Every structure is written in C-alpha cells, then in structure tokens.
Amino acid sequence: MKHLMSRLLACTGLAVAAWVGGVQAQVEVDTAPYAHAAEQGAVATVHPLATKAGLNALAEGGNAVDAAIAAAITLGVVDSHNSGIGGGAFVLIRTASGELLAIDGRETAPMAAHRDMYVQEGVANTALSQMGPLAVGVPGSVAAYELAIQKAGALDYAKVLLPAAELAERGFAIDGIFAKRLARSAERLAQFPGSRAALLDAQGNAWPKGHLLTQPDLAKTLRAIAKEGSSYFYQGEFAKAVGKWMRENGGLITEQDFANYKVVERAPVSTNYRDFTIVGFPPPSSGGVHTAQILGMLEGFDLASLNDANRYHVIGEAMKLAFADRAYWLGDPAFTKVPKGLIGKEYIARQAARIELERALDVTGPGTPADVEVDLFAKHTTHIAAADKWGNWVAITTTVNTDFxxxxxxxxxxxxxxxQMDDFSVQPGVPNIYGLVGTEANSVQPGKRPLSSMAPTIVLKDGKPVMTVGAAGGPTIITQVVQAIINHLDLNLPLEEALAKSRIHQQWRPDMLFVEANMPAGTRQILVNKGHKLRELGPYGSTQAISFVDGKLVAVAEPRLEARNKE
Structure with a gap:
C-alpha cells in the first residue's frame, strides 16, 4: 500500500499557466513565473518552458493545436520523467469549425509479445514489465502529433519541433521536481549506458537542482524528425537504432514493429451531464468512459446542496462502481469487446440507484450493461490544455508511464x-505499479494497446467549448478530472479554486477512500461512520484546465505543484 501511494504521488510535475486573450493575469507576470500572457490564446502545462513554447507557437501564427504540440514536445526535453517522444499520447481536439477529433497515439505491444511473457514459474514478475527492454511498447506520440498538425494545425511540423531541439541543445536548468525524480531513479538509470550518458554525471549520480542539462543526442533526434517527418522515427535511423539495441539486450521490439505502427483516429465519447456535453477519449482509454460513468451516476444528486462529507461520499461511491467496471470490461477495442452500454443511460441509472447516502457499498465485482456482445466500441504522465481566439480547443495527455x-x-x-507494457494485466488479478487489477480484456497480445487512465476532456455547452481539462497521476487522472468538472460546473468555483479543492480517490481495489491531508477531521469522521476505509494521500495530482467565463479564457495549472517544486 505504501508503494502504491508513493506511485500515485510521483506521477506529477511542476505547474504553470498562461492567461491570454485579454484576460487579466491574477498576478503580475514579472513577479509570478507560473503565469504568462499573450494575445492569441491560452496554454497550461506543467513547466514554464513548455508553456512558453506553446505561447511562442501562437505568436508565430500557430493555433491552439500547434501550441499544445509545441508544449508537449518541449515537455519531453524539460520534463522527461513524465513524458516525451519515447511514449504515447491521446490528442483530443475541438476545431474552430466544431469538428471533434480523437487521435490515438497509444503505444503498442511488439509482435513477439505474448500473454505470459512476464510470468515465471506461474508467478508474474512485474519487474520485467516496469524496467528494461521488455517493458517498452512501440511509441506513438511522434505519429500522433504529426497527424494532429496535418489535420488541424496552422504551422509545419518542423516549425513546431525545432524550438524543442534548440532547447535540448543549449540546455535548461533542472527544477526541484526534476532533480528529485532524477535522484530517485539514478541507480536504475545508471544500469543502462545510454541513460547514464544522457541524464547522469560521469559517476552515475543525479545532477542537482539548478544544473544546466544539455541533451545533444535528443536535439539531433528532434532535428532529424523535423527534417524527415515521422518516417525518420518509424522507418529510419531511429527505428534501426532501437531495433539493434533490443536484439542485443533481450528486448522484443524490432524495426518492423516501428514500421507497422499506425496512429488511429477514433470517435470521441460524447455524453450529457446536466446542461453540458462531456467529450472524452474512447478505449483504449478508460478515462472517457469512466468520466462519463461517474458524472452520469452523480447527475441525480444535487451536489451543490450536499455538505462536503456527503458529497465526497457519493462521489467516492460512483468512483468505486466505475473502477470495478474498468477492471473487468476495458481494454483495446481491436482485441476486446468493450460494451457501449457502460455509458448507456439505463445502466448508469441502475448503478446510481445502488448508491446509498448513509453507508458505503461493498462492491464485489463489475455491473453488467446492456448488449455486451453486440453494441461495442470500435475496433507517468502529463497534460497540456490549449485554446485560441478562433475557437480551437485542445486536450493532450501524454506519458512514458512511471518516472523516466x-x-x-x-x-x-x-x-x-x-x-507502458506495465499497463497491461501482466497476469489476471495481479496489480500493476498503481495497484490497478485487470482481466483477460487487458492481457498482453501482439500489436495490442494497453488500457490507459488518461482522460483528456473537453466540455461543451450549446455546442460551444467552455472547459478543457486533463490530469496526470495514474488512476487518479480520472478522479481528478471528474472533481475539477464538478467543482467548477456544479459548485460554481472559479477554476483555480476548483483545482485546489481537497480531492478524494477510490479505485475499487484496494477498497480504500484516499483523502488529502487537508481534509478536516469532522469530514473524515462522517466518512468513516458511513463505512469508508480512509487512507491519507496528500497532496497529489497534476490537473491542467482552461475555462471560458464571461467571454474570456482563463487558464490554470495544478495549484499544488509550485510549492512542491520549492521543497
């Protein structure tokens, strides 16, 4: 349990927001490095240099899509413990014309992968799925970003990439969070010569906060992609280098696996919540389905009229029911029958009716939605939010999974x-590094995409965007997004207060209601009296969001992380 809590706390980064489009910054720019202003749009990320990259893309004539992707690629330079082009991404876009795009750049299992590849003498060895060559899935971010630019951007892919290459070449000063992650991972990184050379000093030790980290090899890779496009990554020298290293080090990924990689355009998950339309990402993301499920179960409750304890209670119960479904039903729809009935009104109403105001449920397993055989979805992390004055809104969640x-x-x-291979169920019922369990629906298969908790979300009212939100933090991504939406839309809290409000998390297994340290003792006692088993998990998560209020864009990034970076 202690290990699970430390992992949930770890999957976050430093926050910075941009207020733009005529919106007054809440503090002066020159005294607040985590707030910036520009004229064309809004950007929120987990690092000031990434936010600056997004704003620069807007200034160069780009739109919100270009800004979000410029920020995402820059995060791979300055925030590589969370994300980068060696990982995957879900890109959700609402274009100025009103088109909704869901671009799936999730990693895939190599073709030599198989169901029991991490099972030794009948027991799952999760170390193999978490570190080293067998843990790697074929990355998808490079292809996803390129397709997003082609379909909805205003700049060339090269113009979006090159500033990140220049930053990798000249270097950046390591912040407190990066330094802590590096120190925690140094011993493991040092086991691989390439990692040691790229990220550690000559003795294999972590660089301290403030060190100017230059990454010439990463700069070279980014420049090559800028010149040749994603073909360099998937059919060119990068794929050859990875394939050769895998052959020499016991990995399964081949050059052909890279050549076979395909980004997938999917139909977004679109459901109603009160007067709003919630647009989320479909499987292999569980985020869109379960954000919709949880909000749907809560729609029958007047959340604003409930006191904090009762509100946390019903929200936690809805989370529990959704995560029980996640463990059983969710997986890559190309390999697994994922029923659309999970977000059907009748099923959600039936699940909501199970929630009792006075006591916590004992949920022993998933529910059974309608038409489970026929009505199906089609075959460490960071989040970037962006919007522009033309009406383009973007939510990108991207990851390399755990630290580095x-x-x-x-x-x-x-x-x-x-x-990312650890996001598969390495053996049915065996928890992954975040304590999540799964079944055959998320077992390892060649070419399959592992189930994800990433939940990029765009909220519409009367067809117009009013909010974009997403988060980092393993399974808490889903519950962070839900609470940000509830706090802003139901409780009418200003966006910054909505993100700052004390959070809870319930993921069914383990059957614990995780609470932050700042939850009042009286509220905790009421929850205990209702039958909840509380476990303190404080302060966690990394949510980025943009809202449209009174004709103005307001961008806010995780309020908890500025203090964390100074520790």
Missing part, C-alpha cells in the same frame, strides 16, 4: 523509452 519510463535511453538517441 523503462529507464532506457538507446545510446545516441537521447530519447527516454516508455514502460
């Missing part, structure tokens, strides 16, 4: 590779 992914950097590339 698989801890692998193939020599000469500078790219941190993901450990």
């Amino acid at each position: 992914g698989a801890k692998v950097v193939v020599p000469g590339t500078g790219v941190v590779l993901n450990n």
Whole structure:
C-alpha cells in the first residue's frame, strides 16, 4: 500500500499557466513565473518552458493545436520523467469549425509479445514489465502529433519541433521536481549506458537542482524528425537504432514493429451531464468512459446542496462502481469487446440507484450493461490544455508511464523509452505499479494497446467549448478530472479554486477512500461512520484546465505543484 501511494504521488510535475486573450493575469507576470500572457490564446502545462513554447507557437501564427504540440514536445526535453517522444499520447481536439477529433497515439505491444511473457514459474514478475527492454511498447506520440498538425494545425511540423531541439541543445536548468525524480531513479538509470550518458554525471549520480542539462543526442533526434517527418522515427535511423539495441539486450521490439505502427483516429465519447456535453477519449482509454460513468451516476444528486462529507461520499461511491467496471470490461477495442452500454443511460441509472447516502457499498465485482456482445466500441504522465481566439480547443495527455519510463535511453538517441507494457494485466488479478487489477480484456497480445487512465476532456455547452481539462497521476487522472468538472460546473468555483479543492480517490481495489491531508477531521469522521476505509494521500495530482467565463479564457495549472517544486 505504501508503494502504491508513493506511485500515485510521483506521477506529477511542476505547474504553470498562461492567461491570454485579454484576460487579466491574477498576478503580475514579472513577479509570478507560473503565469504568462499573450494575445492569441491560452496554454497550461506543467513547466514554464513548455508553456512558453506553446505561447511562442501562437505568436508565430500557430493555433491552439500547434501550441499544445509545441508544449508537449518541449515537455519531453524539460520534463522527461513524465513524458516525451519515447511514449504515447491521446490528442483530443475541438476545431474552430466544431469538428471533434480523437487521435490515438497509444503505444503498442511488439509482435513477439505474448500473454505470459512476464510470468515465471506461474508467478508474474512485474519487474520485467516496469524496467528494461521488455517493458517498452512501440511509441506513438511522434505519429500522433504529426497527424494532429496535418489535420488541424496552422504551422509545419518542423516549425513546431525545432524550438524543442534548440532547447535540448543549449540546455535548461533542472527544477526541484526534476532533480528529485532524477535522484530517485539514478541507480536504475545508471544500469543502462545510454541513460547514464544522457541524464547522469560521469559517476552515475543525479545532477542537482539548478544544473544546466544539455541533451545533444535528443536535439539531433528532434532535428532529424523535423527534417524527415515521422518516417525518420518509424522507418529510419531511429527505428534501426532501437531495433539493434533490443536484439542485443533481450528486448522484443524490432524495426518492423516501428514500421507497422499506425496512429488511429477514433470517435470521441460524447455524453450529457446536466446542461453540458462531456467529450472524452474512447478505449483504449478508460478515462472517457469512466468520466462519463461517474458524472452520469452523480447527475441525480444535487451536489451543490450536499455538505462536503456527503458529497465526497457519493462521489467516492460512483468512483468505486466505475473502477470495478474498468477492471473487468476495458481494454483495446481491436482485441476486446468493450460494451457501449457502460455509458448507456439505463445502466448508469441502475448503478446510481445502488448508491446509498448513509453507508458505503461493498462492491464485489463489475455491473453488467446492456448488449455486451453486440453494441461495442470500435475496433507517468502529463497534460497540456490549449485554446485560441478562433475557437480551437485542445486536450493532450501524454506519458512514458512511471518516472523516466523503462529507464532506457538507446545510446545516441537521447530519447527516454516508455514502460507502458506495465499497463497491461501482466497476469489476471495481479496489480500493476498503481495497484490497478485487470482481466483477460487487458492481457498482453501482439500489436495490442494497453488500457490507459488518461482522460483528456473537453466540455461543451450549446455546442460551444467552455472547459478543457486533463490530469496526470495514474488512476487518479480520472478522479481528478471528474472533481475539477464538478467543482467548477456544479459548485460554481472559479477554476483555480476548483483545482485546489481537497480531492478524494477510490479505485475499487484496494477498497480504500484516499483523502488529502487537508481534509478536516469532522469530514473524515462522517466518512468513516458511513463505512469508508480512509487512507491519507496528500497532496497529489497534476490537473491542467482552461475555462471560458464571461467571454474570456482563463487558464490554470495544478495549484499544488509550485510549492512542491520549492521543497
């Protein structure tokens, strides 16, 4: 349990927001490095240099899509413990014309992967799925970003990429959060020569806060992608370098796996919540389905009229029911029958009716939605929110999974590779690093995409965007997004207060209601009296959001993280 709590706390980064489009910054720009202003749009990320990259893209004639992707690629330079081009991404876009796009750049299992590849003598060895060559899935971010630019951007992909390459070459000063993550991972990173050379000093030690970290190999890779497009990554020298390293180090990924990778355009999950339309990402994301489920179950409750304890109670119960469904039903729709009935009104109403105001439920397993055989979805993390004055709104959640992914950097590339294979159920019922359990629906299969908790979300009212939101933090991503929406739309809290309000998290297994340290003792006692088992998990998460209020864009990034960076 202690290990699970530390992982949930770890999957976050430093927050910074941009207020733009004529919106007054809440504090003066020159005294607040986490707030910036520009004229064309709004950007919120987990690092000031990434936010600056997004704002620069807007200034160069780009739109919100260009800004979000410029920020995402820059995060792979300055925030590589969370994300980068060696990982995957879900890109959700509402274009100025009103079109909704869901671009799936999730990693895939190599073709030599198989169901029991992490099982030794009948027991799952999760170390193999969490570090080293067998932990890596074929990355998808490079292809996803390129397609997003082609379909909805205003700039060339190269123009969006090159500033990140220049930053990697000249270096950046490591912040407090990066330094802590690096120190925690140094011993494991040092086991791989490429990682040691790229991220550690000559003795294999972590660089301290304030060190100017230059990454010439990463700069070279980014420049090559800018010149040749994603073909360099998937059919060119990068793929060859990774394939060669995998052959020499016991990995399964081949050059052909890279050549076979395909980004997938999917139909977004669109459901109603009160007067709003919630647009989320479909499977293999569980985020869109379960954000819709939880909000749907809560629609029958007047959340604003409930006191904090009762509100947390019913929200926690809805979370519990949704995560029980997640464990059983969710997986890659190309391999698994994922019923659309999970977000059907009748099923959600039936699940909501199980919630009792006075006591916590004992949920022993998933529910059974309608038409489970026929009505199906089609075959460490960070979040970027962006919007512009033309009406383009973007939510990108991207990840390499845990800190520095698989801890692998193939020599000469500078790219941190993901450990996304741990998001599969390495053995049915065996928890992954976040304590999540799964069934055959999320078992390892060749070419399959692992289930994700990423939940990029756009909220519409009368067809117009009013909010974009997403988060980092493993399974808490879903519950952070839900609470941000409720706090802003139901409780009418200003966006910054909505993100700052004390959070809870319930993921069914373990059957614990995680609460932050600042939850009052009286509220805790009421929850205990209702039958909840409380476990303190404080302060966690990293939510980024933009809202449209009174004709103005307001961008806010995680309020908890500025203080964390100064620790």
